[in-house]
Amino acid sequence: MIYQGKQKIWADYQKEIPDDHWYYVRSCIRQNFFPGSEKMFLEICRNVLHKDFHENESHTTCGGIAYHCDTIPQETVMTIVARQFALMTESGYENYVASCITSFGNYIEILETWNEFPELEAKIRELLWKACRREFKKPKYVAHASDLIYKYRNLIAEKAKYRLVNRFTGEPLKVVEHIGCHYSKMFPSKGVGGAEYPYVLCGMIEAWGGNVIDYPERRHCCGYGFRQYHVKANRGYSISNTHKKFESMEPYHPDMIITNCPGCPYFLDRWQYVIAEMEGKTYGENGYGIPVFTYEEVAGLVLGYDPWDLGLQLHQVAVEPLLDKMGIEYDPKRKYEGLNHKDLMRPELPGVLKCC
Amino acid sequence: MDFGFKISPSSAVNLDNVDLSLYDRLHEVEPDIAKCIACGSCSASCPAGRFSGMSMRKVILDLQRGRQKEAVKMLSGCMLCGKCLMVCPRGINTRHLILAICKLYGED
Numbered sequence: 001m002i003y004q005g006k007q008k009i010w011a012d013y014q015k016e017i018p019d020d021h022w023y024y025v026r027s028c029i030r031q032n033f034f035p036g037s038e039k040m041f042l043e044i045c046r047n048v049l050h051k052d053f054h055e056n057e058s059h060t061t062c063g064g065i066a067y068h069c070d071t072i073p074q075e076t077v078m079t080i081v082a083r084q085f086a087l088m089t090e091s092g093y094e095n096y097v098a099s100c101i102t103s104f105g106n107y108i109e110i111l112e113t114w115n116e117f118p119e120l121e122a123k124i125r126e127l128l129w130k131a132c133r134r135e136f137k138k139p140k141y142v143a144h145a146s147d148l149i150y151k152y153r154n155l156i157a158e159k160a161k162y163r164l165v166n167r168f169t170g171e172p173l174k175v176v177e178h179i180g181c182h183y184s185k186m187f188p189s190k191g192v193g194g195a196e197y198p199y200v201l202c203g204m205i206e207a208w209g210g211n212v213i214d215y216p217e218r219r220h221c222c223g224y225g226f227r228q229y230h231v232k233a234n235r236g237y238s239i240s241n242t243h244k245k246f247e248s249m250e251p252y253h254p255d256m257i258i259t260n261c262p263g264c265p266y267f268l269d270r271w272q273y274v275i276a277e278m279e280g281k282t283y284g285e286n287g288y289g290i291p292v293f294t295y296e297e298v299a300g301l302v303l304g305y306d307p308w309d310l311g312l313q314l315h316q317v318a319v320e321p322l323l324d325k326m327g328i329e330y331d332p333k334r335k336y337e338g339l340n341h342k343d344l345m346r347p348e349l350p351g352v353l354k355c356c
Numbered sequence: 357m358d359f360g361f362k363i364s365p366s367s368a369v370n371l372d373n374v375d376l377s378l379y380d381r382l383h384e385v386e387p388d389i390a391k392c393i394a395c396g397s398c399s400a401s402c403p404a405g406r407f408s409g410m411s412m413r414k415v416i417l418d419l420q421r422g423r424q425k426e427a428v429k430m431l432s433g434c435m436l437c438g439k440c441l442m443v444c445p446r447g448i449n450t451r452h453l454i455l456a457i458c459k460l461y462g463e464d
Contacts, residue, residue, distance in 0.1 A: 216368075217368075232360070232361075235359075235360070235361040236361035236362050236363065236364060237364070239361065239363055240363050240364040240366070243363045243366070244366045244368065247366065248368075274359060275363070277357040277359075278357065278359065278362070278363060279363065351357075
């Protein structure tokens, strides 16, 4: 391919991301699964990079889980989202950043639907007014939080205390990146790199010194898929998808997995325990699993934050082997120590999957 | 441990681990097999397909992917009527091909 032509095509997959002044909305489930992630995002953006990020305590779920589980109609989701936009408008912001991939997909889908069907937007404005007497302006830019960390990746790299490098061998760590399906598979032009070459996590990994692994099932779903998991009868389908991914990445011996979705790290992490119990198989070194991280947790690690302040003790797969490889200092005694030295208690250890 | 659900085996075929030596011999005997574009005309016109699951298109794809058992099992539904031969847009002598497969892969 002619180089200029390639550059032109790649330019079509880029996304405009404003540098500052964002209205931040959280995810429903991330704070339960990975409690340090959203806190770390705001910590990095506000206190490390000194950017303006505002959040409002009145914001709610975007309705995405219920929508994708087919339990509420789209008009209901639209009205919930319209209320979020109203809160943004009342706060005086125009750039909207979502912590959750499904929320991000949901917002994009709704804005695109309103562009195609303005009468539906008018109806939702009326419904919102009737429901809570609020009005809204549509956001000028909608981004996912990983877009912002991607944008700031070089600034983070400049301030980094650690790099994604194996300190024993000096080699870059082998990193699997997993992009949430709702990031750019629905609207490719809204994600960095589109649906086929999403670069959002690769950019971070490369900037922080790691090596991205390309494996056959790289773009496969993590297995969550909402109804695949939430309907108990379908859970075999969910874990089979995850199993397929792990079998595919296993020959490349990944050191870690980075994801940008609330569900993906949870399922890639917890299903490793279930696969180990069902099949007696583990995918990491010496009986351990492959540690799974959110991009904020990795940014926090790279910047030198304490792993236990990042909430890494809540991961099913032990993160200590990776911390040792990166040379990150940690106190094993503090692993289950909460705020004000509160004892968080130790979890029961699994039978097969090795944990610290 | 029983969680109340199971892991289904993946249907992905790893071509690096497939033994295609028999297929290569078939290709020597019947070079026309490489002309197949998997259009499915043979399968659509097959009178046995509806009752036995026979599909010439699937047979060829299975052989190319090293799934010999499935291909040979499917061929047992063929009545050698030759309709697929008449409709093939690539002019493949499918009847002859089926007989060659049976001979090579040890099917009666």
